[in-house]
Amino acid sequence: MLVATPGELTPEMLSALWRVFSAVDTTWGLGGIAPALRSQWQELLVSRIEAQPSYFGEFENAVLVVDELVSEFPDRWSEFLFFETVVVDETRVSTRLQHAKYFVFNDFLRAFVMLGGFASFGGKNYTGYMGGSRFRDVPPVRTGAL
Amino acid sequence: MKESYEYVIVGSGLAATLVTEALLTADPSSSLLVLEAGDRIRMRDRSSWWDLAMRGKTPYSQTYDVETGDTAESFSKGGTTWGFKESRVRAFGGSTMHWGGWSLRFQVEDFECFTRTGRGADWPFGYSTLEPWYEKAEEVLAVGGAFKDLDCPPRRGDFPLPEFPWTAHESELATAFENAGLNPGHMPIARFHRCMTTGTCKYCPIGSRYTAQEHFEKIVSRGYPSLTVKTNAPVVRLEADESRVNGVVYLLGNTEVEATAENVVVCAGAIESPKLLLRSRSSAWPHGVGNNRDQIGRYLVTHSMLRVKGRAPTNPGRWFQEYDFPTLMSRSWDSEARQRRGKVFVFNNRTLPRVDLGAAMVAGRRRSEVDAVAAGPRQAGLDAFIEEFGHWDNRVTLGTNAGGFGLPSTDVHFTRSADMEPTSRIVLDAMGKMLTSCGYEVGDADKTLELPRGDHSSGTCRMGVTEAESVTDANLRVHGLDNLFVCSNAVFPTAGAVNPTLTLAALSLRLGAHLSAGGEE
Secondary structure, eight states: OOOOOOOOOHHHHHHHHHHHHHHHHHHOOOOOOHHHHHHHHHHHHHHHHHSSSHHHHHHHHHHHHHHHHHHHHHHHHHHHHHHHHOOOOOOOSSHHHHIIIIIIIIHHHHHHHTGGGGGTTTTOOOTSOOOOTEEEEEEEESSSOO | OOOEEEEEEESSSSHHHHHHHHHHHHHHTEEEEEEOOSOOOOSSSSHHHHHHHHHHHTGGGGGGGGSSSOOOOOOSSSSOOOOTTOOOOOOOOGGGTTTTOBBOOOOOGGGGGGHHHSOOOSSSSSSHHHHHHHHHHHHHHHOOOOTTTTOOOOSSSSSSBOOOOOHHHHHHHHHHHHHHHHHOOEEEOOTTOOOOSSSOOOOTOOSOOOOOHHHHHHHHHHTTTEEEEESSEEEEEEEOSSEEEEEEEEEEETTTEEEEEEEEEEEEHHHHHHHHHHHHHOSOOOSSOOOTSOOBBOOOOOOHHHEEEEEEESOOTOOOOSSSSSOOEEETTOOOOOOOOTOEEEEEOOOOOOOHHHHHHTTTTOOOHHHHHHHHHHEEEEEEEEOOOOOOOEEEEEEEEEEEGSSSEEEEOOOTTTTHHHHHHHHHHHHHHHHHHTTEEEEGEEEEEOOOBBOOOOOOBBBOTTTTTOSSSTTTTBBTOOSSEESSGGOOOOSSSOOOOHHHHHHHHHHHHHHHHTOOO
């Protein structure tokens, strides 16, 4: 991971990162729920910064990468980031772009799905989703006839 | 200078927690020393939770046994390979840190195994003795279940909490159970009322699943004046004369410290409890304290997992596992009729059908492709535990290598019963037919008898009536010693077919009451 002294994300940094998180919604058609997930997404960022080791250096790098991508590919930066930059093996992470995709934006993808994006694929509950109490009238999962 | 206490408790898991609470509730001024070899793990830590939710990584994986390489500390030496990996958490709070919360009572006949089958051993008391303690244990652990389920042990009242409903997928499998002649039931699961079904139960973000760590921290927070808890304090040995343990020697860093106690309770699990007794040698006990009849460490059993998987070409309902635990189970094969062959407890595979939408997106799949993952080929699975019977030669011994915490390594000598493979094959075929009846394709390679693992280890300090056939008496006191008790799965004479934790909780509550009453019957 990229080492940096943990700090606080500036509004500009948050804005750059939010651009990517909200683009997950529009790119995959996940129901336009990104605004409703913003507070949970920010909590993810804070907890990652407070982790050992801290993700702050990765976030700083990711902001630079986003700015560069948007500048270079203003119309298709998300296409480039989400579909043309696939990084699934940590041992092969070396460039700034690979760092950003693996340590930051892959997390955004997984987080978006589990915080609510899964519902657009037919699910009612998903690993990591606060499915709610089982003591409600409506069960937190899809149930059968029996 | 020796430290002096009324009780020294070795270990800090479920058993230690419940015994400690019982003793302090009865007499808040009791002086107790609790010694835990491992460290504390942060609970409800948000970053750790994100790691689990997104990457399946837990904050306690470093506490698991090392089985390979230069730092290996646990060795399989028998005819059947024994797996240690991820089978126990060696930290403050013990293995309830990662348990699934499955909380099942043993059946009536489990307590009379030898009498009924000529195999295994009898418990020194029957189900009715433990029944009230099962009730209390279910309250402590907050167990939800269905009173109406068939083939379950007798109970006087309903569960403390209602059952979790079956998922749609499990409802389909329940029909297959019925078609095969099994009564489908609901898994008794320990989850507190505040559970939000987040599906990350291995490290709950809101403490909705019982863990001994959180329970023990609550006990500590009550401020008992004479309760001392020490972590990173592995117990090296017990010092004993002919009839009493006079000292508990433990490490603080590299320094040996000795504590004395009126009573010593070893709550260190089915592997470490016998190891501690075996290495506590003296002129009075040359083969280990309480071991003049060579009983300690023997009769090791666990549950082998039977696993069947099936595949269907499509997933029209886009089903996937929505809990982190199975809610469908059956105890129809956990019956007296099957006892001689080995009882079987069957349940839904907790991870299937698995649909990892996030992984597909990370891999660069577009919406239509992710839709295809959700609606595409579907896997289902049934799992079962099969009962194993204790054998003299299956045992835990002290290894010759350096193990964790500066203590000796672990050698497990375990060879399966000769009838385990053929019996398992019959059960696996029956489970396969259940999946086939639901439209899944099941091949021979999809039906496996998994290697035995340490998760449900028991029997290594089994209780019984005489010193010739057991290590402890019915009150968990080690034969021949006035003040040494073992409270662990190690004392189980038989393990039945179901998870041991609720039974351990019941035994712990019973021992706590026994000790609190001054050892009165």
